[in-house]
Amino acid sequence: MKVIVLGGDGFCGWATSLHLAAEGHEVTIVDNLVRRQTDVELGVQSLTPIRSIEERLAAWRETRNAPIDFVQLDVAKDYDRLEALFASIQPNAIVHFAEQRAAPYSMKSPRHKRYTVDNNVNATNAVLCAMVEAVPDAHLVHLGTMGVYGYGKSKGMTIPEGYIDATLRSHGAQADVEILYPVDPGSIYHMTKTLDQLLFLYYAKNDSLKITDLHQGIVWGTSTPETDLDERLVNRFDYDGDYGTVLNRFLMQAAIGHPLTVHGTGGQTRAFIHIRDTIQCIALALKSPPERGERVRIMNQMTETHRVRDLAALIAGLTGVPVEQLDNPRREMPENDLKVANNSLLKLGLEPTRLSQGLLSEVVEVATRYRHRCDTSKIVCSSLWVRPQAAE
Ligand code: NAD
Ligand code: USQ
Numbered sequence: 001m002k003v004i005v006l007g008g009d010g011f012c013g014w015a016t017s018l019h020l021a022a023e024g025h026e027v028t029i030v031d032n033l034v035r036r037q038t039d040v041e042l043g044v045q046s047l048t049p050i051r052s053i054e055e056r057l058a059a060w061r062e063t064r065n066a067p068i069d070f071v072q073l074d075v076a077k078d079y080d081r082l083e084a085l086f087a088s089i090q091p092n093a094i095v096h097f098a099e100q101r102a103a104p105y106s107m108k109s110p111r112h113k114r115y116t117v118d119n120n121v122n123a124t125n126a127v128l129c130a131m132v133e134a135v136p137d138a139h140l141v142h143l144g145t146m147g148v149y150g151y152g153k154s155k156g157m158t159i160p161e162g163y164i165d166a167t168l169r170s171h172g173a174q175a176d177v178e179i180l181y182p183v184d185p186g187s188i189y190h191m192t193k194t195l196d197q198l199l200f201l202y203y204a205k206n207d208s209l210k211i212t213d214l215h216q217g218i219v220w221g222t223s224t225p226e227t228d229l230d231e232r233l234v235n236r237f238d239y240d241g242d243y244g245t246v247l248n249r250f251l252m253q254a255a256i257g258h259p260l261t262v263h264g265t266g267g268q269t270r271a272f273i274h275i276r277d278t279i280q281c282i283a284l285a286l287k288s289p290p291e292r293g294e295r296v297r298i299m300n301q302m303t304e305t306h307r308v309r310d311l312a313a314l315i316a317g318l319t320g321v322p323v324e325q326l327d328n329p330r331r332e333m334p335e336n337d338l339k340v341a342n343n344s345l346l347k348l349g350l351e352p353t354r355l356s357q358g359l360l361s362e363v364v365e366v367a368t369r370y371r372h373r374c375d376t377s378k379i380v381c382s383s384l385w386v387r388p389q390a391a392e
Contacts (some may be wrong), residue, residue: 001286002026002089006075006127007097008068009053011236012143012278016095018226018233019279021066022288028089029053030082031098032074034119038105038243044378047237047252047370048222059232075247085203086134093139093286098123099192103147104329104383105242112376113188120192121199128203134158139210139289140229141282142200145193146217146302146340148269150184152333160300161339162215164323172344186332187385200296203217208292212285216278217271217340220247221359222366224276235275237366239374241381247272247311249379251360255367256374261381264307266330267335271302274353284348299344303352305324318360331385 008017008029016239016290021027039045053070061067073081075098085093100106106116124142149159164181164335180201183194196213205210227235229347238244239252250260252262273281281301290297312323328334346352353359 001092002028002084003286004028004030004089004091005097006030006094006123007099008070009033009056010097010101011238012275013095013097014056015224015227015235015275016097016279016282017068019224021060021068022226022312023283024066024141028069028071028085028091030031030071030073030075030085032072034074034100039061041250042240042242044240044243044375045373047239047367047373048234049370049373050234050236051232055232059230063229065235075126076119079126081306081350082126083130083134084165086130086138090135091138093141094127094281095286096127096140097126101189102243103187103189104381106187106192107385108383116188120189121195123295124199128199128207128209131209132203132207136207136209137292139212139286141212141214141285142196144196144213144215144298145190146215146300147190147196148183148184148194148197148215149181150186151268151270151338152336154265154337154339156337157339159300159338161300161318161341161344162213162296172204186330196298204294204296204385210290210292210294212290212297212299214281214285214299214301217273218245218247219273219275219278220245220251221275221363222248223362224279237370239367240378242383243246246270246308247306248363249360250312250315251363252367252374253379254315254321255297255364256371257321258376258379259322259324260312260316261379262309262312262323262325263330263381264325266312266325267307268332269305269307269336269338271300271305271357272300274355277303277350277353281345281350284345284350288348300340300342301345302340302342302361303350304355305340306355307349315360318357319364325349326380329381329384
């Protein structure tokens, strides 16, 4: 297959691009490298020393005889170039990671809120629009988030895969319909993913585009069989208060002896998936595209759920690092349960990588190797959901 990976220089995108190329697909990465600029803006770096995109691609060429092409392009802004690229490559599939993905970053200031909405919504709309013009038969695989469903409102119900049967009542009449599960985003970033869902619904209905939306949980881990082939292929490892996600942060904190930063009670339950399963899921989704005219195919891309304080207790028990309960910088439910249906990807053949002592230790080992690169002043999250004077 010819596959274009939008956002292929990022954490999930890089590992996916290597895996797809290793599987024999012809891969073109499209990325505007904004994530590297954001590191400069925030004064942080990936804990792992990621190489320039040129060096990464040269290393891949030397390691495997399956070159990956690269085009530097802003998916949200360079519409004409994007459409021309789709027309010239004629990809069978497009994998779309090219969005601003950190909830704390999206909440930092009015500029960050507007940037996140502008970038994410325009990127998705541009991709869909260009597909209609240039490659209407291609399959779009988008990385969405479990966060579109929200946390704490499912009242013990299992969260379905995107759709729910509902009875609508209005003015004395009622109708049984299938609708998108009601959205309940917890940050500006998560809200952009709910807006993406409407764009998909519309373009699938009007233009019969083939779209798979993968509602992914929090990705943990860092290395995959391909990123392990050469140190120049090393994947990103974000640990800072904006981009670091909870489990990788705790493992990295354990590696440097920093107290584990639990927000509030730690009663938040979230869905998780290992980076090796992320790439497995995307490969599986690509192998079985929906038909043209089908509704958007939504699959929950997660393998297990965990409560934040349980993860902290597990890692504290393994490593002896203390747990610290911080004031929660976010506005979120202090406690929630979470049951999630994930049958679709299991049916397609996903073999879940479960959280285990061995895998946790692997991440701690990577973090220990690069601990000298950590700036401890960047660990605690400084982005607040509600400014102190505005709080109730
Ligand atoms: P990332 O920030 O590491 O990678 C995103 C990449 O997209 C970066 O290389 C960035 O430069 C690029 N990009 C952003 N805007 C662009 C634009 N306008 N034009 C071209 N390139 C652009 O993020 P990630 O962790 O790899 O996440 C990838 C996707 O997966 C995101 O859409 C995110 O919402 C989703 N996701 C991630 C996680 C997670 O835990 N990391 C969990 C669920 C869903
Ligand atoms: N948390 C802590 N301590 C920390 C960091 C986070 O207690 O040091 C808590 C947060 O308050 C939150 C939970 O852990 O309750 C998850 O936070 P996170 O930063 O790991 O995840 P989140 O902000 O939801 O975002 C990440 C990715 C995003 C993706 C999402 C999937 O950055 O791209 O969409 O996970 S999900 O959570 O399923 O919506």
